[in-house]
Amino acid sequence: MRSLRLVIVLTGLWGAFWLQPSRGHSSEALTVTSPDGSILVSFQIKANPQPYLPEERAYYRVAYRGTSVLRDSPLGLDFMGSTALDRSFEILESRRTSIDDSWDNPFGAERKVSDHYNELQVFLQERQAPHRRLHVCFRVFNEGLAFRYFLPEQAELKNFILSSENTGFYFAGAARAYQSTSSRNLNAYETQFREVDVNEIKPTAMSVMPMLIHLSHGPWMAILEADLDDYAGAYLGGVLGVPNALVTRLSPRPDRFYESQWHMTYFTTDEAVIGSTPKASPWRVILINDKPGGLIESSSLILNLNPPSRISDESWIEPGKSAWADWSNNFAANVDFKPGMNTATMNHYIEFAAAHHLEYFIVDGGWYQDEDILKSIPEINLPEILAHAKERGVKIILWIHWEPTQKQMDTAFPIYEKWGVSGVKVDFMNRDDQEMVNFYHRVVSTAAKYHLVIDLHGAYKPTGLRRTYPNLLTREAVMGMEYSTGTDFASPEHDATLPFTRMLAGPMDYTPGCFNNATRAQFIPRVEYPMCQGTRAHQLALYVVFFSPLQMLADYPESFDSKPGMEFLEKVPTVWDETRVLSGEPAHFVAIARRNGAAWYLGAITDWDARDLELPLGFLGSGEFTARIFADGPHPDVDATSISITTQQASSADPLRVHLAPGGGVAVILMPTK
Numbered sequence: 001m002r003s004l005r006l007v008i009v010l011t012g013l014w015g016a017f018w019l020q021p022s023r024g025h026s027s028e029a030l031t032v033t034s035p036d037g038s039i040l041v042s043f044q045i046k047a048n049p050q051p052y053l054p055e056e057r058a059y060y061r062v063a064y065r066g067t068s069v070l071r072d073s074p075l076g077l078d079f080m081g082s083t084a085l086d087r088s089f090e091i092l093e094s095r096r097t098s099i100d101d102s103w104d105n106p107f108g109a110e111r112k113v114s115d116h117y118n119e120l121q122v123f124l125q126e127r128q129a130p131h132r133r134l135h136v137c138f139r140v141f142n143e144g145l146a147f148r149y150f151l152p153e154q155a156e157l158k159n160f161i162l163s164s165e166n167t168g169f170y171f172a173g174a175a176r177a178y179q180s181t182s183s184r185n186l187n188a189y190e191t192q193f194r195e196v197d198v199n200e201i202k203p204t205a206m207s208v209m210p211m212l213i214h215l216s217h218g219p220w221m222a223i224l225e226a227d228l229d230d231y232a233g234a235y236l237g238g239v240l241g242v243p244n245a246l247v248t249r250l251s252p253r254p255d256r257f258y259e260s261q262w263h264m265t266y267f268t269t270d271e272a273v274i275g276s277t278p279k280a281s282p283w284r285v286i287l288i289n290d291k292p293g294g295l296i297e298s299s300s301l302i303l304n305l306n307p308p309s310r311i312s313d314e315s316w317i318e319p320g321k322s323a324w325a326d327w328s329n330n331f332a333a334n335v336d337f338k339p340g341m342n343t344a345t346m347n348h349y350i351e352f353a354a355a356h357h358l359e360y361f362i363v364d365g366g367w368y369q370d371e372d373i374l375k376s377i378p379e380i381n382l383p384e385i386l387a388h389a390k391e392r393g394v395k396i397i398l399w400i401h402w403e404p405t406q407k408q409m410d411t412a413f414p415i416y417e418k419w420g421v422s423g424v425k426v427d428f429m430n431r432d433d434q435e436m437v438n439f440y441h442r443v444v445s446t447a448a449k450y451h452l453v454i455d456l457h458g459a460y461k462p463t464g465l466r467r468t469y470p471n472l473l474t475r476e477a478v479m480g481m482e483y484s485t486g487t488d489f490a491s492p493e494h495d496a497t498l499p500f501t502r503m504l505a506g507p508m509d510y511t512p513g514c515f516n517n518a519t520r521a522q523f524i525p526r527v528e529y530p531m532c533q534g535t536r537a538h539q540l541a542l543y544v545v546f547f548s549p550l551q552m553l554a555d556y557p558e559s560f561d562s563k564p565g566m567e568f569l570e571k572v573p574t575v576w577d578e579t580r581v582l583s584g585e586p587a588h589f590v591a592i593a594r595r596n597g598a599a600w601y602l603g604a605i606t607d608w609d610a611r612d613l614e615l616p617l618g619f620l621g622s623g624e625f626t627a628r629i630f631a632d633g634p635h636p637d638v639d640a641t642s643i644s645i646t647t648q649q650a651s652s653a654d655p656l657r658v659h660l661a662p663g664g665g666v667a668v669i670l671m672p673t674k
Contacts, residue, residue, distance in 0.1 A: 058089055074247075099116065133152055134149060152278050171244040177198050193587075198238070210222045229282070272433075297581055311470060319473060320550065325345065327530065329528065362398075363398050399424075452471065456475035478510055481554060495605055519640045522640070540630050572667075599670060606665065617656055
């Protein structure tokens with residue numbers, strides 16, 4: 001109520017200033033700033049010289065702390081069967097609003113989320129027939145800015161097919177980007193990020209968001225999207241003939257499919273979005289900060305751009321950690337049964353989860369037959385597994401392929417709830433066209449109706465849907481540790497890149513928890529008894545560094561039992577009240593502290609270079625703390641499983657000095673001293 005009253009006061013006292021319309025064509029810039037004044041966004045209709053396109057067009061530009069970061073960048077939409085809506089505009093009206101609010105997020109990296117911004121809405125109309133109308137809305141936060149298109153209901157544009165957006169990001173000078181590319185067809189966002197000059201990004205590229213950008217003259221930026229609903233997912237490509245520039249690319253709708261024994265591909269059309277007015281686009285989001293770690297602390301902005309929760313009672317939604325048999329290929333050691341996709345193995349993993357206070361166990365792919373997600377294979381006695389899990393206090397999540405799920409969810413999900421299933425892991429979507437985006441919304445909302453949490457694999461990047469449906473605990477959309485079974489892609493360098501890139505969009509199910517740790521020289525990609533690169537302390541630190549309300553323990557039970565480091569995995573939470581980035585450099589190292597209740601957890605990881613870090617503990621505030629430190633062992637160059645566990649006193653007055661081995665890390669629990 002406090003923030004609502006503030007908005008009413010601003011509107012009532014300053015209505016003449018904030019809401020005064022500006023009518024008629026104008027070449028004057030309309031501006032809006034962030035609440036703290038650090039970010040200035042300007043909108044203007046103007047004609048620019050080459051290499052810009054001819055005629056008067058709509059542009060926006062951005063300054064940060066008085067320095068230009070985006071020069072005039074174009075806005076507009078391109079339709080099939082009609083001219084583009086990107087030029088010859090007049091401004092009918094503009095409106096300004098200010099909001100200062102906050103909300104509680106029990107499933108995030110920050111419990112109290114500030115929603116504080118200034119907004120500028122610009123109402124445009126073509127000067128020539130058919131006089132189509134387009135609104136552009138800018139919201140400017142202290143952490144960054146967002147803008148979206150809105151097509152109001154109008155006879156001149158009732159139904160439409162959108163082929164592309166002409167949304168540009170024209171940087172004010174040289175810039176480096178951390179780029180991850182996709183194909184035009186299938187994309188599960190499971191690729192590495194490489195640092196390139198922005199000018200190296202080709203106009204035909206489908207570069208995924210988030211994209212991390214570093215301007216040569218200072219600040220760091222990230223480009224993302226939010227509130228993706230009944231629309232095509234967006235990518236970034238270069239701009240032909242324009243230096244230091246990017247433009248959006250929309251995921252095309254599928255036309256027809258070709259299915260082989262191993263995978264499915266599809267041929268595409270030039271259609272991206274089929275719709276009718278009124279229609280809003282997703283938000284185009286730009287985070288800005290002096291330091292790359294500041295972008296990590298700003299990532300809740302994505303949530304603010306999504307509708308509030310539609311689940312009135314969220315008490316049944318439980319974050320937590322899960323035992324998981326898939327990465328180890330359903331392996332178990334020293335048991336009196338044959339491990340595999342069978343009832344005995346599933347119950348064995350459930351026993352492990354119960355013994356170590358894990359909330360969940362995932363019954364992964366292979367449990368059902370004939371594409372029927374209600375019919376288990378003979379080796380799986382699902383009622384017995386569910387009964388055993390219930391008795392041991394462990395919740396069950398079932399893996400399901402998206403195609404039978406699309407056909408059966410309305411029947412299967414209420415039955416799952418009746419059976420006592422707690423969630424579903426939906427996999428292999430591998431697309432983000434408009435049709436698939438709509439499937440995401442349908443499956444998440446249907447799951448919420450029947451009290452099922454969701455883990456999306458083979459997925460596109462998060463865009464904030466978890467605020468509206470917090471039963472969506474996590475999703476993949478990342479090159480995770482599963483790649484260790486066949487490649488060396490999931491390297492410590494890759495791990496140190498992800499917090500500054502993919503994780504800016506939201507939770508990622510990287511599936512950490514490997515205890516068969518290997519040095520760079522020892523690592524061998526393999527399916528049986530898989531390894532991971534880097535030290536055990538590196539793996540422990542990932543549970544703090546990587547945010548996911550649902551975290552896996554990827555290895556098999558006997559790999560964990562009575563092993564040094566299991567103590568940390570039992571205690572580390574998966575949701576947080578505060579997050580602080582202590583230091584970091586993309587692709588090299590990062591150190592993050594997160595608070596849950598009175599306890600702080602700290603995780604730091606490095607690439608293949610050893611590092612000595614001095615980590616400030618000012619976030620602790622007053623009082624003494626007991627630090628339980630899980631650090632790299634004495635000979636990590638020979639034995640990556642080696643770990644040193646010590647206890648010492650800590651306070652905000654003195655930094656924590658740690659040594660990270662090559663591919664190493666440190667994980668720390670800081671508890672107030674009684």
